[in-house]
Amino acid sequence: TLCQVMFEGQQTTVLLETMAGKGTEVGRSFEELALIIEGVADKRPELSAKLGVCLDTCHVNDAGYDIVHDLDGVLDEFDRVVGIERLRAVHINDSKNPCGAHKDRHECIGKGYLGGEEFGGGMQVMQNIVSNGRLRALPFILETPNELAGYAAEIKLLRSLQQ
Ligand SMILES: [Zn+2]
Numbered sequence: 588t589l590c591q592v593m594f595e596g597q598q599t600t601v602l603l604e605t606m607a608g609k610g611t612e613v614g615r616s617f618e619e620l621a622l623i624i625e626g627v628a629d630k631r632p633e634l635s636a637k638l639g640v641c642l643d644t645c646h647v648n649d650a651g652y653d654i655v656h657d658l659d660g661v662l663d664e665f666d667r668v669v670g671i672e673r674l675r676a677v678h679i680n681d682s683k684n685p686c687g688a689h690k691d692r693h694e695c696i697g698k699g700y701l702g703g704e705e706f707g708g709g710m711q712v713m714q715n716i717v718s719n720g721r722l723r724a725l726p727f728i729l730e731t732p733n734e735l736a737g738y739a740a741e742i743k744l745l746r747s748l749q750q
Contacts, residue, residue, distance in 0.1 A: 589623070595633045602641040602675055607649035607691035615650045615689070617668040624673065639675035640665075643730070644716060645694070646678075648701060651687035655701060658715050662722075671721055679716060679727045679745065695731045696741045710748055718750040 593601060603623060608615030614623070620640055628635035642665070648654055652661045665671060681699035683692035696702065701712045716722060727745065729738055 589627050589638070590631050590634070593627070593631070593634045593637060597637055600637050600639050600675060602639045604641045604678070605643050605646050605650065607643075607646040608651075608689040609649075609691050617665050621669045624669065638673070640669060640673045641676040641678055642674060642722075643678035643680065644701060645680035645682040645699075645730075646691060648682045648686050649684055649688050649690050649692075651689075653686050654716070655686065655712050658712075658719060662719070674721070674725065676726045676728060677716070677722055678730050679713075680730050681713075693730055693732060695733060695737065696729075696744060710744075713745065714748040714750065717745050717748055723749065 589601065603614060603620050605617075605620065606612045606614035614620055624635070624638050624640075627638055644654060647661065652664070654661050662671065665674065679696070681694035681696050681701045682688075682690075683694045683699050684690040685700050694700075696713060697710055701716075702710060717727065729741055731737070731741060733741065
């Protein structure tokens with residue numbers, strides 16, 4: 588368990604990742620993540636500050652959080668349930684599946700449901716994500732199905748979108 592592998596004075600912050608909710612996967616809701624964090628904090632308060640969350644944009648979409656139409660509403664919900672100060676990193680991926688599909692199939696930036704054509708060019712959602720005041724200072728990590736050249740192009744694209 589986390590209480591067994593974590594120790595007082597460790598330099599590394601452990602990030603729990605938001606999950607898509609396929610099968611019996613744990614961490615599909617902000618409530619489940621909060622329960623894990625509170626469980627550790629109750630038993631070992633000294634470890635609480637070393638525990639954070641990584642938000643995966645594909646996973647939260649697949650889990651049913653509508654970041655396409657209401658990113659700020661989803662972040663408000665995260666803040667209410669987990670606490671926004673726990674959010675330390677973003678896995679930025681598009682999704683092959685619509686909101687709530689519980690699938691976990693990453694797609695290249697702008698090719699999936701987070702870059703939907705209904706948003707004229709498809710980049711408005713990604714622009715909202717990389718420019719959001721509560722996200723833009725966090726580390727963004729790509730986990731898209733790509734080779735190196737594809738990653739370079741996506742990094743360039745995302746940087747050009749950030750406001
Ligand atoms: Zn991820």
